[in-house]
Each structure stands twice: as C-alpha cells, then as structure tokens.
Amino acid sequence: MNTDLLANITWAALAGPHAAHALGTGQARRYRPGFAALMGFADPHRPELGALRSHASAGERLFCDGWAGALPAEGWRLESETALARMVWQGPLPVVDPAHAGLAFERLGPAQAAEVQALVQAAAPGPFGPEGLQLGDSLGLRDAQGRLVAMACERLFAGPYREIASVATHPDARGRGLASALVHELVQRQRARGELPFLHVRCNHASAIRLYERLGFRTALVTPARVLVAQ
Secondary structure (H helix, E strand, C coil): CCHHHHHCHHHHHHHCCCHHHEEECCCEEEECECECCEEEECCCCCCCHHHHHHHCCCCCEEEEECCCCCCCCCCEEEEEEEEEEEEEECCCCCCCCHHHCCCCCEECCHHHHHHHHHHHHHHCCCCCCHHHHHHCCEEEEECCCCCEEEEEEEEEEECCEEEEEEEEECHHHCCCCHHHHHHHHHHHHHHHCCCEEEEEEECCCHHHHHHHHHCCEEEEEEEEEEEEEEC
16 A cells, blocks of 8 residues: 555645646645645645645635644635544455345436535535546436435545545435445446545544445545635
8 A cells, every 4th residue: 555645645636647627836736616625735744835825716715634734824714624534445345235236326427417516515525516526437326206315426536546535415315325335336446447445534423434444444544634715
C-alpha cells in the first residue's frame, strides 16, 4: 500500500487524472465549480491557500484535508474541522446478498442531475457537485414508485486508488441495506479493473466505521479535515 500517495490523494487526483477538472497552480488546486468543492496542495503541511483565493467566490465553502496548523494566508475563514478515517478495502470480493440479487443499479448522469440533487439535499452525504457524476461510475437505486432513493459515486482517483463517495440513502428508504449494496457493486467493479477502493468516514461516526469494516474496509490513516470559507 502506497501510504504517501494515499495521504495526499486529493492533490494526486487534481494534479493527475483529474487535472482537466482543476483550477489553480503547480502548488495548489481545486475542482472547478460544479464539482465537489475539494482542494489539495502539493505540500499539505504548507498549503498555498493564497494561490487559490482568486479561484474561489466570496462566501464559497471549500474542503481540504491533511493539515491542522494556523491559516497561512489571508482571505480565508476556518468554519469547521474534524478528523476523517481514510479506509481502504482489504477484504475478499463481496458476496451478493440474496436479498439484493434483483436490484437494478442505474448509471447516473446529467439526465438524472435534478433527482440526484434532491437526494443530496435529503441525505446530506458530504461534499458533492453534479459535475462529479462524470468522474467515474455513479450508481443509483429506485424504489417501487420510480423515485431515486440511494446512490454512491466514484470520485477521487490516482494510482491504484479510487474513492467511493457520496453514499446516500433517502431517510424514507434507510434500513434496507441499499447503501451496502451500492458499495459492494462499486467494489466489485473497481477490483475487476485492478483498482483499490477507498472511502472517507468521520472518526466520530463509529457506527458508520463499523459498517464499512463489515464490508471489508480498514482504516489506513486518519487525517484532519477542514471547511474554509473564502472571504
């Protein structure tokens, strides 16, 4: 496991496979508006925040991880901070739960953007932007009435690592294992491509960590994470 790459995976994605979707410099980049508002730095311990201020609108909230010192540049306000567990899949290939054998996984794209946004509003899965549906496989599940009630998307990608993110289930559809089924499906697809699935969970969400451990994920590292607001 390349822990150096994993430790700065946002930058690795923005400076590598996702460079076409990035704004910034050789030291600091963010995803373009419309994608999840994530930013990364070549040196996360000395983030060049000043280089990104011109690429953020006043009042815009951006997310970053990997550093916990004082703000190194004017023009930003620290809104919140937490700790994230970066969990990497280390289990056997998932076995399909018989209860989920008949699920119809739907590929989500621009045509479903309005439905996806409605689900994001209801489920609050974390940083998300509709343009992110193009970063990899984005899968959804519908209920018997045809309503989109669960989704999971691929997001960050660099080296062998591909992130599973925006795992969301509508409150009306929770308790049915839909999120687990979506994660299993993405793990199977990624492993078939020779990739290593990973995901993020807040360290204070013990129940979510236990759930992902049952699915085969293990915590590879813990990283500070912050929300900054452009001033």
